[in-house]
Amino acid sequence: MTSAPAPERPTVLVADDEPDIRELARVLLEMDGFDVVGEAVDGEHAVEQYVELDPPPVPNVVLLDNRMPRLGGLDAAERILQHHPGQIVVLFSAHLDPAVTTRARELGVRACVSKVDTAKLPRILRDLLDG
Template sequence: MARRILIVDDQKGVRRLLEELFKKEGWEVFVAADGSEAIPMVDNIMPDIVLMDMKMPNMNGLEASQAILTCHPGTSILMMTAYGEMDVVNKALDAGVKRCITKPFDIITLRNMVNEMIMEIASSKK
């Protein structure tokens, strides 16, 4: 079964770049432009991992992550934040977000973090 990833970012270029990267890695990729669009998608697709941008219009990444984790507490979320938002990072981790990466990030570092997360998920299901 294909691994599923949901990419949530209001910047179309970021969504497209990450979508391309993870499709090449063999992931089934879904995208959302903001948190309010992402929440019902999680219900429908049940992604293995959610890449969530922090700053977005309508509903920010922290609010969306809290809503997703309330309904799906086992969801693995990686939050993408701007450099220096340590208070936000701490709130996200307290809410149940698994990892955070600061923007601008190295694409290889992000890919490696996602691969580590999927290995952790796989080993926890054994």
């Protein structure tokens, strides 16, 4: 009797200019069964990482800080979503206001999560993936 193959772990690309926040997100996600397949220090690096991961393992989720040097999260999301309109992108920021969340929705970003809710990230991402 052979056992069924283990289900694939969902994959995430994490972009944040703060190393401590990237590490915290990575640890929380990996403890909950996600694979962090890339980390980026700014929006341009996130787009570069994303393109390098395509074809698979294209990440299931791209997690972007909004305020980053060189290219912010909304601009990075726009570029990624032009490349793959169905990509799940989550804006993860300490600076969410109605203008940011409205623009994110217009671009196709699936969720905006405050950094205050960091501990909820794994559940939020799973809900999006199941969704």
